[in-house]
Amino acid sequence: MKWQMALVLMLFSAVAQAQLLVATAANFADTLRALAAMYQQQGGVPVRLSVGSSGKLFAQIRHGAPYDLFFSADLMRPQKLYQAGLASRPQPYALGELVLWQPQxxxxxxxxxxxxxxxxLSIANPHTAPYGRAARQVLVKLKLWPTVRTRVVRGENVGQAFNYVRSGAAQLGFVARAQVVQIGQDDDAHRWLVPQSLYDPVVQAAVVIRRSRQQTAAQDFLAFVLHDPAARHLIQQHGYRLP
Structure with a gap:
């Protein structure tokens, strides 16, 4: 953790005060990059992303990482930061959908x-990544976990789980629907859209970090993501439902 914190601090020191440093769950990174570009085109400040699993980013924030905002892949961790007085009240920004994906x-x-x-079979780490937790719930409910667990490979986050399948290291993987939408494989031959009765809802929420020195800019960017019609449409285009 110490070396990870050192890297975060080095990144922060290189970011000008006119920029926002945003921690984002891996599944939402590409979407947030597109949103940040749209925001900057409309006159907003530049946004720098730090991408990882929700669990690891949460731990970094609790240990003092100087992020301005946190876009988590769940509601639980932002809620914990809020209850600890470290962040604003959580705002749901998207509802994630789990798919089982194969390139062929x-x-x-x-x-x-x-x-x-x-x-x-690739999944994200169930202990740190919400999509990994959802994947394990599906396997348990289908009564497959005892027989497939020895063939499960775990990515640190859902981005890594996706890459395991894309590289051929795994033949199947539970990933975010947004990831397969972005590569044009959101069809029945390539993905199974997992019924939501098989896993807890993936409510993705964001918070502004209390220690941020750019509260106004951070609140403005979050409001853009939550309320701008073009931003909301882009989130849907990328494979998410709106809360």
Whole structure:
């Protein structure tokens, strides 16, 4: 943790006061980059992103990382920061959807999972990544966890879980729907849209960090993400539902 904090502090020291330093869950990184570009085009300040699992970013913030905002992939961690007096009240900005994805395969993803026709299955770390926790819930509810757990490879975050499948290290992976939308594979041959009855809702929430020295700019960027019609439309285009 100490070396991670040192890297965060070095990054912060290189960011001019006119910029925002935003911690974001891996699944929302590409969407937030697009939102930041749109915001800057409308006259907003530049936004610098730090990407990771929600759990690791949460720990960094609790240890003093100098972020201005935190876009988590869950509601729980922003709520804990708020209760500890470290952040503003959490604001849900998107509802995530879990998919089982394969770049190619002999069967549709759901059938392939049920028949266990794969060597490795990729998920994000259930202890630090909300999409990983959701993936484990699905496997438990389908009564597959005891038989597939030895073939599960865990990414540090859902971005890494996605990359394991994309690189061929795993044949199937539970990832965010937004990730497959962005590569043009949001169809039945490539992904199974997991019924929401199989996992807890992935309510993604954001907070402004209390120690931020740029409260006004941080609140303005968050308001843009939450309320600007073009921003809301972009979030939907990227594979999320609106809260």
């Amino acid at each position: 395969g002999p069967l549709p993803p759901r059938q392939r999972l049920l028949k266990q026709q794969f060597r490795y």
